[in-house]
Amino acid sequence: MELAMAAEDAAFRDEVRAFLDTHLTDELREAGRLTTSVFTDRDYNLKWHKILYEKGWVAPNWPEEYGGTGWSEMQKYIWSSECARAQTPNLSPMGLRMCGPVIMKYGTQEQKDFYLPRILAGEDYWCQGYSEPGSGSDLASLQCKAVREGDEYVINGTKIWTTHAHFANRMFCLVRTDASGKPQQGITFLLIDMDTPGLKVEPILTMAGDHEVNQVFFDDVHVPVKNRVGEENDGWTVAKYLLEFExxxxxxxxxxxxxxxxxxxxxxxxxxxxxxxxxxxxxxxxxxxxxxxxxxxxxxxxxxxxxxxxxxxxxxxxxxxxxxxxxxxxxxxxxxxxxxxxxxxxxxxxxxxxxxxxxxxxxxxxxxxxxxxxxxxxxxxxxxxxxxxxxxxxxxxxx
Structure with a gap:
């Protein structure tokens, strides 16, 4: 491993620093400085998202064909490091870093064409429906149930610790579609519109007094089968892939x-x-x-x-x-x-x-x-x- 930075990487670092000096407004600097968790408040992280989108730098880890930067691994590392040093607002990772890459790998062409441009532009704000009461680290024990009825899944159950669900208009969610075999074999990955009837978000205030996480309840929530990512009962494979990015x-x-x-x-x-x-x-x-x-x-x-x-x-x-x-x-x-x-x-x-x-x-x-x-x-x-x-x-x- 060569510790000295290559000349082209040093030049890129200087370009990043100049960009941050120019585009980080006083408002965004204050929002970044006052961020006390992984998530900056939505209004500020979306403002920063839009600036990066216009520059073409909002999705460093995406392939160029989907709007990524084409940066090398070292350039991505330099970008992350310089943003940390400058204390930029934290972009929401749910769409850019998690759901987006999953759709690229496992999504249908229709899903790619619809969701990926919206994630890139910041038009959709995502939350993650994984954990449940009693199913956190042991995620395969989840019980939120989805029953297929024709061209729809009907979901009943609950999710917890759902960060920014009160802001999100979409959720990527793991549901139980089969309980007959091993727990990992009966899970399905769905994309859900948060405005769907029967879906309710209740706030959970943290010890710091922040409203960041929530509990989400599903009462006969109907989700089209076309919103499934991957095969039915193979959501565990999709979920493991997503965790590589988390x-x-x-x-x-x-x-x-x-x-x-x-x-x-x-x-x-x-x-x-x-x-x-x-x-x-x-x-x-x-x-x-x-x-x-x-x-x-x-x-x-x-x-x-x-x-x-x-x-x-x-x-x-x-x-x-x-x-x-x-x-x-x-x-x-x-x-x-x-x-x-x-x-x-x-x-x-x-x-x-x-x-x-x-x-x-x-x-x-x-x-x-x-x-x-x-x-x-x-x-x-x-x-x-x-x-x-x-x-x-x-x-x-x-x-």
């Missing part, structure tokens, strides 16, 4: 920004007659986290190098998902420790972009506690880290 990613650049933020706080906050950054115990924890982030960065570079050479990264997405999310939680904990008493106030309204409500403490203390609470879920969603370790144990260690 996991992994470029974590290190964002984590480096988080480390810098904690360092900034530690230089401001007092401790034992001095500054927190001078406390040996705290400094040792911060340095340890920084070293681990650097190790993760080297792992990302190694994987990018292998992919650029045409190699299959194998279980790399599980490695990055487990390592990246656990480091994120560690740094969140250090940030909360650094702000001290400022973690106590509940300041949901002050975290709204454009809010005229002044925070109780300094600006740097406004988001760490909400980020900490929201990111407790990061080691669960996308397949829990325990599941990721099982994958690594099987595919890396041969256990």
């Amino acid at each position: 996991r992994g990613g470029a974590y290190a650049a964002g984590l480096e920004v988080n480390i810098q933020q904690v360092e900034h706080i530690a230089h401001q906050e007092a401790a034992d007659g001095g500054k927190l950054i001078d406390d040996p115990a705290f400094k040792a924890k911060l340095d340890d986290a920084a070293i681990r982030v650097k190790a993760l960065e080297m792992t990302e570079h190694r994987i990018m190098s292998a992919m650029s050479a045409g190699q299959n990264p194998g279980p790399a997405s599980s490695m990055l998902k487990a390592g990246g999310t656990e480091l994120k939680q560690l740094i969140d904990t250090l940030a909360v420790e650094a702000i001290g008493y400022y973690m106590a106030p509940f300041e949901r309204e002050a975290r709204e972009p454009g809010s005229n409500i002044a925070p109780v403490g300094p600006d740097y203390a406004l988001t760490p506690m909400a980020t900490y609470l929201n990111n407790r879920a990061s080691s669960i969603y996308g397949g829990s880290n325990e599941v990721q370790r099982n994958i690594m144990a099987k595919l890396v260690l041969g256990l």
